[in-house]
Amino acid sequence: MGNALFHLEWIDYAIMIIYFMFVLGIGWVLKRYMKDANAFLEAGRSMPAWVAGLAFISTNLGALEVMGMAGSGAKYGMLTTHFYWVGAIPAMVFLAIFMMPFYYGSKARSVPEYLKLRFDEKTRGLNAILFAVMTILASGISMYALALLMEKVLGWDFNLSLLLSAAIVLVYTYLGGLSSAIYNEVLQFFIIVIGLLPIVFLGLHEVGGWSGLKEALVPIVSGKGFEGDSFTTTWKYTGQATSNPLGVEWYGILFGLGFVLSFGYWCTNFLIVQRAMAAKSTTAARNTPLIGAIPKMLIPFLIILPGIIALVLMNKTGSDFSINENGKPNYDLTIIMLLKHYLPTGVLGLGITALLASFMSGMAGNVSAFNTVWTYDIYQSYIRPATGDKEADSKHYLKVGRMATVFGVLVSIAAAYLAGLFGNIMDFLQTIFSMINAPLFAVIFLGMFWKRATGHGAFIGLLGGFLVALLHHGLTVPAGATTLVKGGWLGVMHTYPVEMAQNFWTAIYACAASAIIAVVVSLSTTQKKTDDELRGLVYSLTPKIKEDHVVWYMRTNTLAIFVLTMMVVLSVLFW
Amino acid sequence: MLDIRIPIGLLFTVLGILLSAYGIYTNANTELYSKSFQFNVNLWSGLGMLVFGVFMLLLVKKKKK
Numbered sequence: 001m002g003n004a005l006f007h008l009e010w011i012d013y014a015i016m017i018i019y020f021m022f023v024l025g026i027g028w029v030l031k032r033y034m035k036d037a038n039a040f041l042e043a044g045r046s047m048p049a050w051v052a053g054l055a056f057i058s059t060n061l062g063a064l065e066v067m068g069m070a071g072s073g074a075k076y077g078m079l080t081t082h083f084y085w086v087g088a089i090p091a092m093v094f095l096a097i098f099m100m101p102f103y104y105g106s107k108a109r110s111v112p113e114y115l116k117l118r119f120d121e122k123t124r125g126l127n128a129i130l131f132a133v134m135t136i137l138a139s140g141i142s143m144y145a146l147a148l149l150m151e152k153v154l155g156w157d158f159n160l161s162l163l164l165s166a167a168i169v170l171v172y173t174y175l176g177g178l179s180s181a182i183y184n185e186v187l188q189f190f191i192i193v194i195g196l197l198p199i200v201f202l203g204l205h206e207v208g209g210w211s212g213l214k215e216a217l218v219p220i221v222s223g224k225g226f227e228g229d230s231f232t233t234t235w236k237y238t239g240q241a242t243s244n245p246l247g248v249e250w251y252g253i254l255f256g257l258g259f260v261l262s263f264g265y266w267c268t269n270f271l272i273v274q275r276a277m278a279a280k281s282t283t284a285a286r287n288t289p290l291i292g293a294i295p296k297m298l299i300p301f302l303i304i305l306p307g308i309i310a311l312v313l314m315n316k317t318g319s320d321f322s323i324n325e326n327g328k329p330n331y332d333l334t335i336i337m338l339l340k341h342y343l344p345t346g347v348l349g350l351g352i353t354a355l356l357a358s359f360m361s362g363m364a365g366n367v368s369a370f371n372t373v374w375t376y377d378i379y380q381s382y383i384r385p386a387t388g389d390k391e392a393d394s395k396h397y398l399k400v401g402r403m404a405t406v407f408g409v410l411v412s413i414a415a416a417y418l419a420g421l422f423g424n425i426m427d428f429l430q431t432i433f434s435m436i437n438a439p440l441f442a443v444i445f446l447g448m449f450w451k452r453a454t455g456h457g458a459f460i461g462l463l464g465g466f467l468v469a470l471l472h473h474g475l476t477v478p479a480g481a482t483t484l485v486k487g488g489w490l491g492v493m494h495t496y497p498v499e500m501a502q503n504f505w506t507a508i509y510a511c512a513a514s515a516i517i518a519v520v521v522s523l524s525t526t527q528k529k530t531d532d533e534l535r536g537l538v539y540s541l542t543p544k545i546k547e548d549h550v551v552w553y554m555r556t557n558t559l560a561i562f563v564l565t566m567m568v569v570l571s572v573l574f575w
Numbered sequence: 576m577l578d579i580r581i582p583i584g585l586l587f588t589v590l591g592i593l594l595s596a597y598g599i600y601t602n603a604n605t606e607l608y609s610k611s612f613q614f615n616v617n618l619w620s621g622l623g624m625l626v627f628g629v630f631m632l633l634l635v636k637k638k639k640k
Contacts, residue, residue: 011597015590022586029577046576183579190583194624198616205612344607346597346617350590 004155005340012349019191019353023172023360026183030176037397040177041372042109043278047179051186052284053291056275057299058185061192062362063355064145066303070338071331073300073307074314074323077221077231078574079246080307081300085234087257088296089567091266092289093560099267100276101545102448104285106536109277111270111444112377118447118537120455120528121381126462128377130436131270132370134429136408139366140415141426146359147416153336154352162416165356169363170409173371174402178278181361181368185275188354188361189295195347195354196302196335202342203309216312231308234574247498256504260511264437268444271369283550290559297566303335310334313341367408374404427485431473431503438507439465439514446518451531451538457522465514472509478502578638580631587628595621 034040047055072080108114112131116124147162172180207213218228230237230244237243238250248256266272266289276288313321314329321341323333339351379400380386386393419425443461446453474490478499481487487502496502535541547555598618601607608615 011593014593018589018593019586022582026577026582029582033576044576051579179576183577183582186579187583187586190587190627194587194620194627197623198611198620202611202614202616205614342610344610344616346594346601347620350594350620 005153005336006348006352008154008349008352009345011346012352015346015349016353016356019357020168023168023184023187023357026187027172027175027180030180030183033179034175034177034398036394037375037401038394039179040398040401041375043178043182045278046280047182047275047278047284049279049284049287049291051182052275052279052288054189054295055182055185055278056272056288056292057296058189058358058361059272059275059365061189061299061358062142062365063149063359064142064362066192066355066358067332067335069303070307070310070335071333073304074311074334075307075331076245077217077308077311078234078300078304079231079238079244080304081234081570081574082246082253082257084296084300084304085567085571086253087262088266089293089563090258091262092293092296093563094263095267095273095276096286096289096556097560098539099444099448100286100289101282101542102537102539103273103277104279104282105542109376110372111268111273112373114537115444115447115458116377116381118529118534119443119453119458123443123455123458123462124377124381126459127440128373128381132373132378134433134436135271135366135370135373136411137415137425137429138433139363139370139408139412141419141429142359142362142366143412144416144419146356146363149336149355149359162413165360165363166409166413169360169367170406173364173367173409174405177401177405178274178368178372181364182275182278184357184364185361188357191350191357192354193302195351196306198347199306199335199338199342199351200302203306203313203338207309207312213309213312216316217308220311220315231311232574234571236575241497241501246500248501248504252501252504256501256508260438260441260507261434261504263445264434264441264507264511268437268440270373271365274369274372282545283547283554283556286545286556287554287559290556290563293563294566297563297570306338307334310338363412367405367412370408371401371404374408375401379404431485431506434503434507435466435469435473435510438469438510442511442514443518446515446522447538449539450519450522451534451540452522452527453518454522454525454527455529456525457518457520460521461514461518464517465510468513469506469510472506473502476502476505578635580635584628584631584635587624588632589628591621591623591625591628593621594618595625597621 038044069080103114106114106117108117112124112128115127143162143166146165147158150156150161151158172184207216214232217231221231222228226245227237235250238253241247241249276285279285279288313319314323323329323331323337325333339348343351375397439462442465443458447458473487475493476496477488477492478486478496531541552558595618598615598621602615
């Protein structure tokens with residue numbers, strides 16, 4: 001326990017233990033509702049919109065995300081908010097208005113299954129297998145990061161931390177399935193907000209509020225070669241890539257982040273979409289992303305703002321605040337060092353619990369999405385199809401879902417140790433993820449809005465888009481890249497100023513290529529699905545949704561207008 | 576199905592009571608609160624959690640009636 005960063009007292013441990021007792025307790029109580037596969041893998045489609053909505057954004061509020069985004073706050077300032085505003089909200093609104101009716105209304109139980117209904121078996125198979133593999137790897141990586149953090153911060157044994165957190169996740173997901181994962185995501189959302197709020201208040205108090213922060217930043221930012229207010233504005237300096245810390249121009253942000261990357265992530269990633277598919281009605285499913293969007297837009301003040309405050313603290317003369325590790329800044333430590341700097345025993349336990357909770361709910365999210373895809377899209381499709389006896393089938397698939405939970409957690413543990421062996425695996429995985437998501441968005445978009453899109457078109461479009469992404473990644477590098485994981489393994493044709501720019505353009509090329517290939521192949525193959533089969537899956541063949549029976553302020557369109565207005569107001573305020 | 580507001584309400588009520596009690600108990604400890612500029616963050620966070628927890632439980636009670 002010698003060189004741990006924190007020293008915890010009994011009260012900190014008490015908070016931690018009480019929290020995890022509740023987590024396990026929720027799983028225990030939910031166990032008796034898990035009577036069939038539908039309840040376990042789809043939460044029985046019974047969630048109220050606000051629960052699904054908070055879970056929806058919570059899945060994207062894992063500890064790696066929180067730590068990374070606070071670090072980005074220190075690195076890029078308020079420009080980081082582009083990931084929360086333009087880089088999330090339009091996609092969430094689009095998902096709610098245009099895509100949820102098809103995901104939810106088609107009765108598909110997963111995104112791969114939608115692909116099967118709309119296109120064909122091979123498109124589903126490709127997507128399901130890729131998704132299952134990637135999800136489990138992601139879960140393993142976050143397990144690894146958690147254990148590493150507990151070792152460094154709390155001085156706990158690495159192996160013990162890893163197995164303990166895996167055991168907690170396993171128990172509550174095994175007992176309560178998707179419902180348990182969703183409930184704990186909601187719990188995690190509140191504990192993260194309450195755990196981080198003291199830092200925001202104390203930080204603002206120390207730097208003298210927002211105006212004090214702006215003032216203190218001027219000399220620091222000027223020293224980096226940017227305008228004095230470039231860390232407290234969002235769009236002002238995006239006319240040229242070189243005049244803002246992010247290194248991307250406004251159109252790169254708008255199209256790369258705001259369109260391709262965010263639509264690819266929010267509208268097609270089953271991990272996210274599954275939360276909305278668990279809602280209790282079509283209206284609730286459509287409102288899920290919109291209700292989630294409201295807190296989503298405010299999260300920057302909880303995470304990015306402290307990151308910016310940290311930048312001021314580390315440049316203050318005589319301050320002992322530092323995120324340096326072995327002489328180099330480690331931006332991922334930003335939020336940890338803020339916890340250490342501001343929080344006394346008591347709330348410190350709360351802050352640490354919040355981080356641990358978000359690690360674990362991230363894993364549980366991955367495992368519960370893996371379950372569903374494994375059971376319905378792989379096992380039921382290729383290993384043991386339904387027999388027709390509904391009750392017996394449902395019992396059987398419930399058992400398979402539970403086994404998949406155990407299997408998923410075990411493979412995650414293996415992946416966690418693998419991550420320890422290959423330090424670059426995280427970068428690698430993120431790169432591959434964006435290569436898969438961008439083409440997937442193009443294909444699903446065509447499928448929903450163009451009834452002529454065919455199965456062959458979708459399949460070849462997905463593969464082609466992925467190959468183009470690989471090719472682009474292989475031919476370009478970000479400036480200063482030292483490993484081939486960052487690109488350039490085929491030769492270097494173009495050098496991007498920052499890695500972010502390379503990611504944006506990889507996604508843009510992949511999405512465009514995939515769309516073009518899918519259109520060309522679709523036009524040269526015949527549509528095997530009849531109009532009747534495509535009803536409820538394609539926009540032009542599906543009756544418009546009427547919202548007359550819903551009170552006006554809960555209608556999807558009303559919420560969408562509210563959310564978009566709020567985004568515009570925030571963007572103007574922090575222009 | 577379990578109303579999620581019940582575990583949320585219970586959790587934050589319990590944690591709120593615990594943390595505010597600890598805050599009252601340590602109120603005179605200036606060394607402990609030197610990090611937080613002598614704000615008793617334990618007491619304030621605890622009270623905030625308690626109010627939130629009780630509010631959630633009241634919502635559940637109101638729905639049952």
